[in-house]
Amino acid sequence: MELHTINHLRELEAESIFVIREVAAQFENPVMLFSGGKDSIVMFFLARKAFYPAKVPFPLMHIDTGHNFEETITYRDDLAEKTGTKMIVKYVQASIDKGRAVEEKGVNASRNVLQTVTLLDAIEEMKFDCAMGGGRRDEEKARAKERFFSHRDEFGQWDPKNQRPELWNLFNGKKHIGEHFRVFPISNWTEMDVWQYILMESIPMPSLYFTHEREVFCRDGVWLATAPFMQLKPGEKAEVKRIRCRTIGDITCTGVALSEANTLEEIIQEVASSRVTERGGRADDKRSEAAMEDRKKEGYF
Amino acid sequence: MIDDKAAVLTGKEIGYLDMELLRFTTAGSVDDGKSTLIGRLLYDSKAIFEDQMEAIERASISRGGEEVNLALLTDGLRAEREQGITIDVAYRYFATPKRKFIIADTPGHIQYTRNMVTGASTANAAVILIDARNGVIEQTRRHAYIAALLQIPHVVVCVNKMDLVDFAEEVFEAIKTDFTEVARKLGNNDVHFLPISAKLGDNVVDRSLNMDWYTGPTFIGLMETLPVGGDHNFTDPRFPVQYVIRPQSDQFHDYRGYAGRVAGGIFRVGQAVVALPGGQKTTIEGIDFGEENLQLAFAPQSVTLRLAHEIDISRGSMIVDAVNQPVQSQEIDLMVCWLNSKPLQLRGKYLLKHTSNEMKCVVTEVAYKVNINTLEELHEDTSIGLNEIAKISVKTTRPIFFDPYRRNRETGSLILIDEATNNVVGAGMIL
Ligand SMILES: Nc1nc2c(ncn2[C@@H]2O[C@H](COP(=O)(O)OP(=O)(O)OP(=O)(O)O)[C@@H](O)[C@H]2O)c(=O)[nH]1
Ligand SMILES: [Mg+2]
Numbered sequence: 001m002e003l004h005t006i007n008h009l010r011e012l013e014a015e016s017i018f019v020i021r022e023v024a025a026q027f028e029n030p031v032m033l034f035s036g037g038k039d040s041i042v043m044f045f046l047a048r049k050a051f052y053p054a055k056v057p058f059p060l061m062h063i064d065t066g067h068n069f070e071e072t073i074t075y076r077d078d079l080a081e082k083t084g085t086k087m088i089v090k091y092v093q094a095s096i097d098k099g100r101a102v103e104e105k106g107v108n109a110s111r112n113v114l115q116t117v118t119l120l121d122a123i124e125e126m127k128f129d130c131a132m133g134g135g136r137r138d139e140e141k142a143r144a145k146e147r148f149f150s151h152r153d154e155f156g157q158w159d160p161k162n163q164r165p166e167l168w169n170l171f172n173g174k175k176h177i178g179e180h181f182r183v184f185p186i187s188n189w190t191e192m193d194v195w196q197y198i199l200m201e202s203i204p205m206p207s208l209y210f211t212h213e214r215e216v217f218c219r220d221g222v223w224l225a226t227a228p229f230m231q232l233k234p235g236e237k238a239e240v241k242r243i244r245c246r247t248i249g250d251i252t253c254t255g256v257a258l259s260e261a262n263t264l265e266e267i268i269q270e271v272a273s274s275r276v277t278e279r280g281g282r283a284d285d286k287r288s289e290a291a292m293e294d295r296k297k298e299g300y301f
Numbered sequence: 302m303i304d305d306k307a308a309v310l311t312g313k314e315i316g317y318l319d320m321e322l323l324r325f326t327t328a329g330s331v332d333d334g335k336s337t338l339i340g341r342l343l344y345d346s347k348a349i350f351e352d353q354m355e356a357i358e359r360a361s362i363s364r365g366g367e368e369v370n371l372a373l374l375t376d377g378l379r380a381e382r383e384q385g386i387t388i389d390v391a392y393r394y395f396a397t398p399k400r401k402f403i404i405a406d407t408p409g410h411i412q413y414t415r416n417m418v419t420g421a422s423t424a425n426a427a428v429i430l431i432d433a434r435n436g437v438i439e440q441t442r443r444h445a446y447i448a449a450l451l452q453i454p455h456v457v458v459c460v461n462k463m464d465l466v467d468f469a470e471e472v473f474e475a476i477k478t479d480f481t482e483v484a485r486k487l488g489n490n491d492v493h494f495l496p497i498s499a500k501l502g503d504n505v506v507d508r509s510l511n512m513d514w515y516t517g518p519t520f521i522g523l524m525e526t527l528p529v530g531g532d533h534n535f536t537d538p539r540f541p542v543q544y545v546i547r548p549q550s551d552q553f554h555d556y557r558g559y560a561g562r563v564a565g566g567i568f569r570v571g572q573a574v575v576a577l578p579g580g581q582k583t584t585i586e587g588i589d590f591g592e593e594n595l596q597l598a599f600a601p602q603s604v605t606l607r608l609a610h611e612i613d614i615s616r617g618s619m620i621v622d623a624v625n626q627p628v629q630s631q632e633i634d635l636m637v638c639w640l641n642s643k644p645l646q647l648r649g650k651y652l653l654k655h656t657s658n659e660m661k662c663v664v665t666e667v668a669y670k671v672n673i674n675t676l677e678e679l680h681e682d683t684s685i686g687l688n689e690i691a692k693i694s695v696k697t698t699r700p701i702f703f704d705p706y707r708r709n710r711e712t713g714s715l716i717l718i719d720e721a722t723n724n725v726v727g728a729g730m731i732l
Pocket of ligand 2: 335336337372376386387406407408409
């Protein structure tokens with residue numbers, strides 16, 4: 001028998017493309033969530049590959065907290081324009097203005113949790129029956145439990161103790177009216193796989209991922225970027241450092257890493273020798289032991 | 302942080318770019334130490350990050366533990382930590398310079414067998430744990446049976462908790478003899494045995510100092526060398542069509558491509574193929590992969606096929622070799638593993654999903670139920686409840702195109718969905 005193999009990146013790629021095509025085939029009105037981070041960028045490039053030479057047959061959607069790194073917004077708008085993809089932007093500020101969400105108070109205030117309200121409202125308003133996300137199982141212990149096709153009830157909630165069986169590659173997107181699915185095409189990728197793939201495919205990345213000078217301050221051992229809507233606690237002081245982002249999310253809870261890595265090869269080497277996870281700098285996960293599980297049950301990404 | 306710029310290597314030189322992927326699943330009874338083994342594996346191979354370690358240290362202490370409970374690395378749900386058991390599959394990842402591993406840590410509790418089956422269905426290898434004090438018990442047999450039924454290509458039996466039996470060789474040998482007998486009856490593929498202590502780390506990543514009588518590989522050593530190349534079918538060309546790509550743009554005005562994932566065999570440009578149903582003959586004009594054009598495609602690649610003739614093909618069609626074709630039938634015999642508390646209904650109607658195809662079916666016969674302990678076929682008892690396994694027949698509203706599961710896991714598997722709840726209730730392996 002003639003044997004053929006593909007390497008682990010090609011196998012992960014094939015799996016993700018399969019999942020994305022299943023979404024396009026099984027759902028009437030799917031959407032792909034786009035945060036501007038490396039995972040959503042890779043997911044989008046996989047979608048392009050899945051349907052080439054046709055355009056990606058669904059829109060992208062950014063749930064915008066308003067607390068962004070400027071580079072994220074530039075990259076987002078640029079990507080949509082250059083690839084001719086529809087980019088829907090929904091603002092957390094609008095949910096706050098409508099009284100649907102209440103801003104957190106205090107120095108650790110973050111709009112991260114509020115994104116859930118904006119997301120669920122958008123899904124309902126635009127009648128999306130599936131939202132693809134760039135969540136990876138290796139990111140966090142509750143994510144490690146999630147299916148590729150994750151069913152949500154009419155309140156957008158996840159029931160982790162009672163998930164549907166998911167066998168072989170037979171994905172079941174059947175649902176009742178009002179329910180929807182979250183689908184995670186890059187479930188099986190690690191941070192290392194993502195960077196290797198970016199290198200292999202020469203995917204253009206936002207400058208935030210490479211070393212640059214930025215004003216930062218240290219809180220509870222984590223470096224955070226300063227921004228007009230961030231308050232410093234007594235004793236905290238802003239200073240300029242050479243840093244890069246390991247994850248990109250809302251500024252208020254995205255820790256940055258002191259780093260000199262300036263190329264994809266250097267980033268890969270840094271990831272290989274890192275002793276903390278990329279979410280080690282995410283204040284949103286540190287709120288309690290089951291912070292992510294609780295947020296996900298409510299309908300978070 | 303990188304201080305020494307000159308030392309920076311390229312991705313290839315670092316050695317991460319060309320690795321094989323091995324998916325394995327854990328199995329075995331409650332408390333046999335599955336989650337502990339995975340935790341130990343990650344810990345000893347330095348795949349646990351400092352913040353993860355701190356988090357499980359905190360969680361172990363807050364639960365009154367005196368030492369760090371490595372099982373908490375995979376038991377991530379609140380309910381799992383409260384009860385000290387695994388409820389649903391957790392996926393973990395790690396890599397050695399040779400291989401990247403995708404680990405599905407599954408529950409041992411009988412109530413959650415459906416989650417075990419979920420984790421096992423895509424595995425190249427099943428790691429079955431046995432508590433050295435208890436030996437082969439009912440749940441070991443059940444999981445060995447499921448591994449055989451799912452045709453998992455490799456089985457690794459870890460006789461665990463050797464520290465609690467004084468690391469005695471006789472205990473290991475006795476269990477090995479027992480399981481070999483079970484595996485022979487069940488027809489498990491390629492079985493390996495290891496004596497380990499997941500808790501202390503003996504023979505997981507580091508060789509045991511307590512069992513010099515054991516000269517075989519460590520767990521990690523074995524997992525790095527299990528052959529995976531032959532786990533796909535490269536003989537019978539099968540391409541279930543997932544999605545039709547029609548750009549309708551000026552540049553690609555007449556482009557029509559069939560997107561899908563190769564489910565078996567090898568497809569080449571110029572190959573004579575037929576499209577099912579219908580059976581129209583044509584040849585492969587091109588194999589597209591993004592902007593690249595390939596000369597051949599094989600499982601598990603996701604590609605787009607272009608054909609020489611315009612024929613009626615849509616999702617659910619299957620492009621296959623002109624000569625080597627799958628079975629086409631509306632009457633199918635299969636082994637089913639029942640996954641729902643509502644029992645299987647004879648004459649009941651279900652939605653059936655097979656490759657990219659979907660249709661209704663009716664259960665026409667329950668031939669027998671399997672007694673997992675004795676492997677007896679119970680022809681009189683045909684009530685099939687949660688976690689039970691049976692041989693059944695179904696009739697579909699349209700023909701499906703399949704190969705026996707033992708020949709091809711992709712074209713031989715199907716699921717049954719209850720139309721009232723939309724839940725997956727049965728996992729089927731076509732005979
Ligand atoms: N002495 C000893 N104890 C062990 C060993 N391996 C696991 N244990 C203990 O056995 C208990 C159960 O371990 P787990 O890893 O949670 O078992 P499991 O097989 O994952 O259980 P389920 O997932 O709920 O089916 C824990 O208290 C472990 O510390 C071992 O090698 N030696
Ligand atoms: Mg466990």
